[in-house]
Amino acid sequence: MIDLLTIFVLAVFVGFEVVSKVSTILHTPLMSGANAIHGVILVGAILITGRAEHALEVALGLAAVFLATVNVVGGFVVTDRMLEMFKGHRR
Amino acid sequence: MIDLLTIFVLAVFVGFEVVSKVSTILHTPLMSGANAIHGVILVGAILITGRAEHALEVALGLAAVFLATVNVVGGFVVTDRMLEMFKGHRR
Amino acid sequence: MITVRVGVPAESRPAERRVAGLPETVTTLIGAGLTVDVQAGAGRHAHASDAAYRAAGANVVPDHPAGRCEVLVSVQPPTPEQAACLREGDITISFLQPNAEPELVEVLRANGVTSFSLDLLPRVTRAQSADALSSQALVAGYRAVVEATRRLPKFLPMFTTAAGTVPPAKVLILGAGVAGLQAIATARRLGAVVEAYDVRAAAKEEVRSLGAKFLELDLETQGGVYAQAQSEEFLERQRQLIAERVAASDIVITTAAVPGRTAPVLVTNDMLKAMTPGSVVVDLAAESGGNVAASQPGEDTWLGEVLVVGARNMPSTMPVHASRLYARNVTNLLVMMTADGRVAPDLDDEVLAGCCLTHRGELRRELS
Amino acid sequence: MITVRVGVPAESRPAERRVAGLPETVTTLIGAGLTVDVQAGAGRHAHASDAAYRAAGANVVPDHPAGRCEVLVSVQPPTPEQAACLREGDITISFLQPNAEPELVEVLRANGVTSFSLDLLPRVTRAQSADALSSQALVAGYRAVVEATRRLPKFLPMFTTAAGTVPPAKVLILGAGVAGLQAIATARRLGAVVEAYDVRAAAKEEVRSLGAKFLELDLETQGGVYAQAQSEEFLERQRQLIAERVAASDIVITTAAVPGRTAPVLVTNDMLKAMTPGSVVVDLAAESGGNVAASQPGEDTWLGEVLVVGARNMPSTMPVHASRLYARNVTNLLVMMTADGRVAPDLDDEVLAGCCLTHRGELRRELS
Amino acid sequence: MSPTWVQLAYLAAALCFVLALKGLSTPRYARAGNLVGAAGMALAVVTAYVHGAVHNGLLILVAIAAGVAVGIPAARSVKMTAIPQMVALFNGVGGAAAALVALTEFLEVAEGSVLFQVATVLTVLIGSVSFSGSVVTFLKLQEVMTTRPVLLPAGQVVGVAAAVASALLALGVVLTGSGTLLVLLAVAGLALGVLFVLPVGGADVPIAISLLNAFTGLAVAASGYVLANTLLIVAGTLVGASGTILTRLMAQAMGRPLTNILFGAFKTTATAAATGEQRTVRSGTVEDVAILLGYAHSVLVVPGYGLAVAQAQHAARELAQLLEQRGIDVAYGIHPVAGRMPGHMNVLLAEADVPYEHLKELDDVNPGIGSVDVVLVVGANDVVNPGARDEPSSPIYGMPIFDVDRAKAVVFMKRSMRPGFAGVDNTLLYNPKTTLLFGDAKDSLTKLLAAVKQV
Amino acid sequence: MSPTWVQLAYLAAALCFVLALKGLSTPRYARAGNLVGAAGMALAVVTAYVHGAVHNGLLILVAIAAGVAVGIPAARSVKMTAIPQMVALFNGVGGAAAALVALTEFLEVAEGSVLFQVATVLTVLIGSVSFSGSVVTFLKLQEVMTTRPVLLPAGQVVGVAAAVASALLALGVVLTGSGTLLVLLAVAGLALGVLFVLPVGGADVPIAISLLNAFTGLAVAASGYVLANTLLIVAGTLVGASGTILTRLMAQAMGRPLTNILFGAFKTTATAAATGEQRTVRSGTVEDVAILLGYAHSVLVVPGYGLAVAQAQHAARELAQLLEQRGIDVAYGIHPVAGRMPGHMNVLLAEADVPYEHLKELDDVNPGIGSVDVVLVVGANDVVNPGARDEPSSPIYGMPIFDVDRAKAVVFMKRSMRPGFAGVDNTLLYNPKTTLLFGDAKDSLTKLLAAVKQV
Numbered sequence A, B: 001m002i003d004l005l006t007i008f009v010l011a012v013f014v015g016f017e018v019v020s021k022v023s024t025i026l027h028t029p030l031m032s033g034a035n036a037i038h039g040v041i042l043v044g045a046i047l048i049t050g051r052a053e054h055a056l057e058v059a060l061g062l063a064a065v066f067l068a069t070v071n072v073v074g075g076f077v078v079t080d081r082m083l084e085m086f087k088g089h090r091r
Numbered sequence C, D: 001m002i003t004v005r006v007g008v009p010a011e012s013r014p015a016e017r018r019v020a021g022l023p024e025t026v027t028t029l030i031g032a033g034l035t036v037d038v039q040a041g042a043g044r045h046a047h048a049s050d051a052a053y054r055a056a057g058a059n060v061v062p063d064h065p066a067g068r069c070e071v072l073v074s075v076q077p078p079t080p081e082q083a084a085c086l087r088e089g090d091i092t093i094s095f096l097q098p099n100a101e102p103e104l105v106e107v108l109r110a111n112g113v114t115s116f117s118l119d120l121l122p123r124v125t126r127a128q129s130a131d132a133l134s135s136q137a138l139v140a141g142y143r144a145v146v147e148a149t150r151r152l153p154k155f156l157p158m159f160t161t162a163a164g165t166v167p168p169a170k171v172l173i174l175g176a177g178v179a180g181l182q183a184i185a186t187a188r189r190l191g192a193v194v195e196a197y198d199v200r201a202a203a204k205e206e207v208r209s210l211g212a213k214f215l216e217l218d219l220e221t222q223g224g225v226y227a228q229a230q231s232e233e234f235l236e237r238q239r240q241l242i243a244e245r246v247a248a249s250d251i252v253i254t255t256a257a258v259p260g261r262t263a264p265v266l267v268t269n270d271m272l273k274a275m276t277p278g279s280v281v282v283d284l285a286a287e288s289g290g291n292v293a294a295s296q297p298g299e300d301t302w303l304g305e306v307l308v309v310g311a312r313n314m315p316s317t318m319p320v321h322a323s324r325l326y327a328r329n330v331t332n333l334l335v336m337m338t339a340d341g342r343v344a345p346d347l348d349d350e351v352l353a354g355c356c357l358t359h360r361g362e363l364r365r366e367l368s
Numbered sequence E, F: 001m002s003p004t005w006v007q008l009a010y011l012a013a014a015l016c017f018v019l020a021l022k023g024l025s026t027p028r029y030a031r032a033g034n035l036v037g038a039a040g041m042a043l044a045v046v047t048a049y050v051h052g053a054v055h056n057g058l059l060i061l062v063a064i065a066a067g068v069a070v071g072i073p074a075a076r077s078v079k080m081t082a083i084p085q086m087v088a089l090f091n092g093v094g095g096a097a098a099a100l101v102a103l104t105e106f107l108e109v110a111e112g113s114v115l116f117q118v119a120t121v122l123t124v125l126i127g128s129v130s131f132s133g134s135v136v137t138f139l140k141l142q143e144v145m146t147t148r149p150v151l152l153p154a155g156q157v158v159g160v161a162a163a164v165a166s167a168l169l170a171l172g173v174v175l176t177g178s179g180t181l182l183v184l185l186a187v188a189g190l191a192l193g194v195l196f197v198l199p200v201g202g203a204d205v206p207i208a209i210s211l212l213n214a215f216t217g218l219a220v221a222a223s224g225y226v227l228a229n230t231l232l233i234v235a236g237t238l239v240g241a242s243g244t245i246l247t248r249l250m251a252q253a254m255g256r257p258l259t260n261i262l263f264g265a266f267k268t269t270a271t272a273a274a275t276g277e278q279r280t281v282r283s284g285t286v287e288d289v290a291i292l293l294g295y296a297h298s299v300l301v302v303p304g305y306g307l308a309v310a311q312a313q314h315a316a317r318e319l320a321q322l323l324e325q326r327g328i329d330v331a332y333g334i335h336p337v338a339g340r341m342p343g344h345m346n347v348l349l350a351e352a353d354v355p356y357e358h359l360k361e362l363d364d365v366n367p368g369i370g371s372v373d374v375v376l377v378v379g380a381n382d383v384v385n386p387g388a389r390d391e392p393s394s395p396i397y398g399m400p401i402f403d404v405d406r407a408k409a410v411v412f413m414k415r416s417m418r419p420g421f422a423g424v425d426n427t428l429l430y431n432p433k434t435t436l437l438f439g440d441a442k443d444s445l446t447k448l449l450a451a452v453k454q455v
């Protein structure tokens, strides 16, 4: 558990540091990208559904899988669209 | 073990990120400060000496404790001296 | 339809080197459907040859065009004799200076001439393109500095050299209207240290907007507002301030005119005596009475070792561009009253009404 | 010990308004242990009164001090008559212009006078504080622009106004030595668009260092090096380039002198004819033969509608500061040869040797 | 414990996420970063499926397919302007998913440690707050409901009550392990989310979304504790941390302290906008303008008297030069009567060494002004007032102006809403194309210079 | 497994280390960072002692006391100029300690997993490389041995041989678990370290130290695996990672690719310095100069012809203004013959609107020049050449100069080592007080402006 805590603390630092110098223009894409990443809950959803046995659990789990998938794919696609403006621009 | 690996990877990131924008004038103090930090091997030295039983082990351990202590205290003190120029200056 | 004929005379008054029309404005007028007669030699000082006028489409005529054209545009007003040739309904545009020329005004009125004076043009936004007072003040302000610089036996800019350092000249501008502001800008360009003074409230910011120092009378203390502009204390404090700054200056340029009135005397002979020998004072208001007691229009006067330059028709010292700006102003005003080749001033229009002096036998302004 | 006496005459040559000593340099000389005699009225054009000289410690003497002082410092050289009064061993410092004054030089030599000419001062680093050619060229370059500006019937700066836009004047400077560079700087300050030309290799960078455009002859193509400076092709290309740029300019200022020789003619009458009417040409080299074919020293000449100003003693048009710089130069040179109140020029010194013309009856330079 | 290969795959995925965030922080690598993130996600999902979908494999596939079928078209078809609300929605469903996962796990696991229960409670609570909050922001942005701050009567009291109820319920779950209480907690969370977002006003909604995004990240991290899954912990924490920082940065960029946005319930900060009667003006930040400029192809600077007052000529020239160095076309529009004397602008710009060729007049500029990306009005006012062109009743009617209202965007630098010399109100200030940058022109330009360098 | 409180204490210490590094990266928080690091260290050591010193407690205390007794005076008394070699030494003993720890643990533990053995091998190897390498760098910097690159005959062959031997020994330890082999490995590591540092030349030694520092960090991290101690892993990794980045940054700042330094064995990159015969010049980076300026109290700008050539007058004024805004006194020293015409600098600075009051002449400046913190020589040369004052044989002897060599520090901006107008070499360039900033003056000033804003 302490190891997980260590991981948590380090991840907090990484999260802070990585983002701390972002330019204003990237605020929204970055938010959207981060949004897609927390769609990783899909992994959790798959895992619980994968071992669920009662119908209720399966139903809840499948709902979670569905929602998380929407989060993941929607998130990445929308982010990519936002970032199209950086394509082929000078600098 | 994988947790330790995760910790390692995250620590690498933190190490990279934290330092990546340092200004030239701080290169030497930063190196020196980092140098003091790896003196944390003192902890390891204490631990092994604390459970050592054979004379050889004790001797080696004590040598390690001694050397690590030199690293730690010397490192921090020297760093502080280097940083004196930043003391009491405006801003 | 017979086209309307615009006449541009060669200026005949002394010291006048400008002209009210140039080949480029001839083109504009012809474009507006008018015909233009230019008196031979009209552009000689402005380096516009008769050939150039002809090339632009004008008729070059040998004599003063008064009486042979419907519109007469000039810089100086016609003489009473020339005005006598004008017919009822003819239009004339010039700097009429009505207060100085009551006789001429009477001729114009009596003949039923519609006369416009650029002196009287309302300074509203819409009239700016015809504002000859501004455009000529621009020239005057610039030239005042050029003339002062030429007469100053010193540098304007600072120089640090192997033979020692020459400090920058100190220039004082009194009156920060259009001419004063331009004088500030020009002197600053040449590297002088410039300060200026004016009674107008907005002048302070305007002077500073050119990077110069504004001189303030420390009178705010009395209840937070400036003292009455004409109060005795105000005038006394103003005198003190000016005396002190004049004494410290290498060049003084005065531009403080009060429209339609005699200019106030701001610089007395006593003040001049306190100046460093070799200093130069240019009085742009010399013709309207003078801001400098010692100034004579058109003359350089030595007062001790201080040179006082009384300006006379300063814009005429730079006739090409002064004429260019003036001709465009006049043309813009004329175009404003022209539609379809007919010149029909609408005297309900605030701008035209403002600068119309006589119309159909009526004098539309009080003279003073 | 009798102190050495330095004499400062009132300049007597025509058009000379400078003076070789001012109250401030009198103070310096007295500080160096010398005595100073100043001829009455010497500083009148430089606005330095006899009283001021006296206050600084000088003796004001009624006559030319030649023969009554050991050192004679002046701007223009003494006349042969004045020089005849000088005694053996006396020292004189001035712009001797030896080539123009063979008679004077002979008198100086014959009398055993030690004469220094500031024309000949070596332009090494150490001599800079005495370099009167530089300091006076500074004045000349600045004044050339002032005089041209005054005569130009147009603005130098650009103005966007309600009466239209006036474009900036185009100024061409030929010869970018000290005077030329200063002319560039002054014209740029006034807002003109400036371009310049010079044959010196370093001039290109120097011109650009003032923000002006340098005109280049496109001759590099031939093997990567410039054509021989005097080759026919070079001269022809130079003529073409100058003709083209002269025609496009409102003001041309020429400063191209070749030390000790007649100035090259750079601007021909044909070139002038292509200029816009009203343009102004100032020839600073007019006195040494002229860079402009039509120029006459000290005169304004109209060539068609182009005004050609032949400069004559340009620094004298600004006597206060020109005198200040010159007086300091002379004083610096004099102090260089003074120790403990004794004036003893060490002719092994490169600087003094370089500008010494006659000494102990010897002529130390070839005249041409 | 999962097998090593699974853990390694998760670690690799976590690494991808870090790199993704890093990439997304620099314009040049932003797209690549997003792709790396997607790749990491694919790896993680496939691993989870192969290793963890012991049962219900097909159902899971179907659910995933459904999610893809919904998510991709939604993301593809949404209009650029509607993207923020889309992001809000995606964020909401993520939060919901996290809550569901924790709930399900809670049901599956008979008895957990205290830590497990705490983590579960947190996941469910934060997940539901994030979900309902996101839905409300979506509705606001979509203008289904008002964008203005909604202040419920006694809103604060209700809010505090809901918070206290949630806390009690959470405690209850941890103490009793009751599933019912957990469901109630979820409901309380939903209510909290709504209450939290309702008072946030229009312009601040994106900041709220960003905060909710960080919340979802935390919920995911907490669910990682629930499932003892390192990947979820790392990824969730990354998003939580970076989202928090990002929220702060966004609030700073808009010049609004975070607390104001969330709890200030809009104490209408009496800005200059208030003087503009009913008409609204849009005032921007230096960063906004910097980006506008940084990505423009052509910029027109229109200086006026304010440039002179501020003596901002040097700053203006510096900015223009910087833009030029980036390949942007820059020109200065010099109006015949800008300033207070003829040629006022000429004098100033010559002093700042602006090349004459860059100075353009009315006739040079107006015909092509439609293709100018950004007009920077620096302390000018009357000379760009469309009233002079359009309103015959205006005292300045008839004066020619720069038709900057026809350009693509206008940035207006002045200190206040006060009119210029002519004393006439300027309709350009209220034009939706216009961004106001209040402050002394020199100040603003200097800041802008620094900001553009960072774009 | 250690008890939870111990682990938490370790975690707190690790956190302190992260914060320490973060602090050390910004001037403002550098000192605080160092203190935080020291606090973390104290926490960690006390924890380790209380929890882990089951035996030999007193001996350990004595060893620590001895270490303190040696370390503190050494660190206190060392001269500022000798600090780099001190750091090298501290680094070396750290590496040795790590090797010893791993060795001892290896002896204590009868049988370990493969991972344990790999970690041990790495710790011992890297630790000894770091130790011997550091000792050599110390000797070089202390000038006990030559600072020039030492190229052993067949050095490369020997190096490769040592590396191969180490690899084989390492494999042997892992396969056989033999303590003897491990000791041999340590010896091989010592040899490797020496071979590694010998070819590094004088100026590059600090970079080598930084790299060895990173190595020690890695050794500590590896020892963390040996002891299964998270703190050692985290702290060691932090140092390893940051040290690596730092090494790269340092190499970049000196304009030398890392590989060149380490393996290039000095293919004398023909820099400008080479033209200065034996004398060395110190060229700095824009950041160095920015910090110098940012922490100065008074700055004198001495412009010369180069300022004019670069047309850098505006940039110079901007920089000066920025410094003034920070409360730094700024003046311009105008030399009578700076530039190429009388008053050249006046013209330029007036154009840039530098107030006349800021222009100082020789006599204003020289008397007080000793108290000027930084002189910024912008494209001037002859006018600050001490030869004009000190060397009667110099062609410019006798010209008055700005005695900038008497100021506390000089920054020289020019494009090359070429002399000025007079064609005379300038001894000021080789003055140890002088930092050269090569490049076009306008460029350099512009960059400096940006850099100062970030200080």
Ligand SMILES: NC(=O)c1ccc[n+]([C@@H]2O[C@H](COP(=O)([O-])OP(=O)(O)OC[C@H]3O[C@@H](n4cnc5c(N)ncnc54)[C@H](OP(=O)(O)O)[C@@H]3O)[C@@H](O)[C@H]2O)c1
Binding pocket: C125, C128, C134, E303, E304, E305, E306, E307, E309, E310, E336, E337, E338, E339, E340, E341, E342, E343, E344, E378, E379, E380, E381, E382, E383, E384, E413, E414, E415, E416, E417, E418, E419, E420, E421, E422, E439, E440, E441, E442
């Ligand atoms: N050129 C001439 O010859 C002449 C002569 C006389 C009159 N005029 C008249 O002057 C006007 C010129 O138009 P314009 O557009 O140049 O000027 P304007 O209409 O007077 O507008 C100037 C604007 O600058 C702003 N400002 C003032 N100080 C500032 C500062 N320090 N920083 C930022 N903004 C500042 C003011 O707004 P805030 O107060 O909100 O900052 C004001 O709105 C015309 O109406 C013209 O007719 C011209």
Ligand SMILES: NC(=O)c1ccc[n+]([C@@H]2O[C@H](COP(=O)([O-])OP(=O)(O)OC[C@H]3O[C@@H](n4cnc5c(N)ncnc54)[C@H](OP(=O)(O)O)[C@@H]3O)[C@@H](O)[C@H]2O)c1
Binding pocket: D125, D128, D134, F303, F304, F305, F306, F307, F309, F310, F336, F337, F338, F339, F340, F341, F342, F343, F344, F378, F379, F380, F381, F382, F383, F384, F413, F414, F415, F416, F417, F418, F419, F420, F421, F422, F439, F440, F441, F442
């Ligand atoms: N003022 C006068 O009247 C006058 C007249 C004639 C001669 N002089 C002589 O000129 C000299 C003036 O001294 P100074 O110190 O001003 O100039 P300087 O000694 O000529 O030195 C100028 C320096 O500027 C550097 N430089 C040139 N272009 C540059 C650029 N774009 N960016 C950065 N640096 C640049 C050059 O070095 P790099 O090439 O390495 O960049 C050079 O070392 C004196 O020797 C004086 O006697 C003066």
Ligand SMILES: NC(=O)c1ccc[n+]([C@@H]2O[C@H](COP(=O)([O-])OP(=O)(O)OC[C@H]3O[C@@H](n4cnc5c(N)ncnc54)[C@H](O)[C@@H]3O)[C@@H](O)[C@H]2O)c1
Binding pocket: C123, C124, C125, C128, C131, C133, C134, C137, C174, C175, C176, C177, C178, C179, C180, C197, C198, C199, C200, C203, C255, C256, C257, C258, C259, C264, C266, E340
């Ligand atoms: N509406 C427009 O677009 C427009 C156009 C041009 C000028 N103007 C304004 O008209 C005003 C006057 O311009 P002008 O140049 O024709 O003025 P002017 O020639 O009538 O007077 C020159 C200046 O002298 C000042 N003055 C008068 N008495 C003085 C005294 N005793 N001491 C000191 N100063 C004194 C005046 O205040 C004025 O500024 C200015 O404010 C100018 O901005 C407006």
Ligand SMILES: NC(=O)c1ccc[n+]([C@@H]2O[C@H](COP(=O)([O-])OP(=O)(O)OC[C@H]3O[C@@H](n4cnc5c(N)ncnc54)[C@H](O)[C@@H]3O)[C@@H](O)[C@H]2O)c1
Binding pocket: D123, D124, D125, D128, D131, D133, D134, D137, D174, D175, D176, D177, D178, D179, D180, D197, D198, D199, D200, D203, D255, D256, D257, D258, D259, D264, D266, F337, F340
């Ligand atoms: N050593 C010093 O400190 C010092 C001091 C002052 C001047 N100088 C140098 O002396 C040089 C000459 O200065 P000056 O003003 O006395 O020169 P000058 O008056 O003798 O000549 C003026 C300029 O005209 C140019 N010129 C000559 N013939 C020309 C032609 N046919 N076409 C075009 N240009 C022509 C010359 O190259 C020169 O630049 C300059 O380089 C100046 O920098 C050096």
